[in-house]
Amino acid sequence: MNRFVLISTLFILTGFGLKAQNIDIERIDKALERYVQNNNIPSLVVGIIKDGKLVHVVNKGEMKRESGIPADEKTGFQIASLSKSFTGLILNHMATEGLIDLDRTVASFMKEELNEEALKEFAKVTLIDVLQHRSGIVNNGPSVPPTPFGKPMIGGYSKEGFMQDLNDMKLDPERIGKFGYSNMGFGLLGYIAQKVSDKSYEALLQQYVLEPNRMGFTTSDLESVRDQLATPYMVGGDRTRETQAWEMGMNIPAGGILSNVEDLSKLMIAEMKAYQDYAATGKSSPYVLVENTKPLNQRMDYGYGFFKSRNAFDTTIVQLGHGGDVDGFGSHFEFYPEQNIGLVMLTGSGSGWFNDAKTTVESILLGLDLPNEIDLDKSVLKRYTGKYDFGKNQVMTITRRGNRLFTYFRGQDPVNLYASAENKFFYLSQNSQIEFELDKRGKITKTVYIQNGEEFYPDKIK
Secondary structure (H helix, E strand, C coil): CCCCCCCEEEEECCHHHCCCCCCCHHHHHHHHHHHHHHHCCCEEEEEEEECCEEEEEEEEEECCCCCCCECCCCCEEECHHHHHHHHHHHHHHHHHCCCCCCCCEHHHHCCCCCCHHHHHHHCCCEHHHHHCCCCCCCCCCCCCCCCCCCCCCCCCECHHHHHHHHHHCCCCCCCCCCCCCCHHHHHHHHHHHHHHHCCCHHHHHHHHHHCCCCCCCCECCHHHHHHHECCCECCCCCCCCECCCCCCECCHHHHCCEECHHHHHHHHHHHHHHHHHHHHHCCCCCCCCCCCCEEEECCEEECCCCEEEECCCCCCCEEEEEEEEECCEEEEEEEECCCCEEEEEEECCCCHHHHHHHHHHHHHHHCCCCCCCCCCCHHHHHCCCEEEEEECCEEEEEEEECCEEEEEECCCCCEEEEEEECCEEECCCCCEEEEEEECCCCCEEEEEEEECCEEECCEECC
């Protein structure tokens, strides 16, 4: 049986005499330690930015279990879908320099690679459509190597398979113009940027993002930093099971970048300043990835690889950023421009707890009051376990582990569900609640699922 070793170190950075005010770092540290201990997390590094500087780093765990080497702000992690914001930056810089027109269609860039039918399909969508996940392109192409649970992607998405998938693709006209998350779409954006510039993706990354911000570790070249990465561990019941970084091939622009808290903090500082200048003066910048956005729901928009949203617990607070998760590695990158505060989080074993930890830290940083959780007996929780049908092949499963409920939809990680009353539950990591109506015998007669103010009424089918 593996022995979990917790190494916790707290750095307080006060460069140039700056001292962070109104940040209860001890409370944050204690909250994170509870999450790490309760979920057996191997590594977690958190950076807090205030007033244009990285002022606190909280790091827990080790680069590899029982290695004795602490994970810290220089430890590398795969940042998964946070990579999309880097690709958005590259495209935005190229557009600013007049090297690429984001209003042009995909087909106009791909005449040599696509057959006649495919060119007709991709004449329907622009690069902006792809940047905003509104192109109708599938999330992952059929030729992406299979990754059964617990198996990392090895070898990556080949160029041959990628091009074959593009040529075989039929875009759903009803999906064009509507949000549909697409890793393949960002892989395509990366390919087009390379084709237009006649440079590799790594060269573009260095030119437009890494060198200007002195990000010395970050790269898209996995092999160059593999031995400097934290070891990722599976997110299921056994977090002692090692996995490894994914080899993504053509999908590197969507999820294959490697970085650390030190580098990501530098990028966040640049993006925060650019957004604040833009908000104050209207002066545009390639670092502003939310100048052009489209709505996802009542409180969230999506720009060029960046979400712009209103905080779930205080809708007056604007937050900008992205996150990522890939079989072990997890990332959060979010800043709150009006409060001049930013948060970077990286872990070697993510999923539901990681989202809740982010919400908890965020609430402390911003002074938010989260709903109070109450403890319920296992016999009470048991009545809610089962499957709930939302229609259109959407089935939610509720399971119990100890004194806590979890929910998940097919293909998604379980999410913690917290009790606020005997028949009312809430999520920390999203603006959603579930309420149950019961008869006198305690049998469920009605289920109300509330998300972003919209109500759904799934039927319990099992």
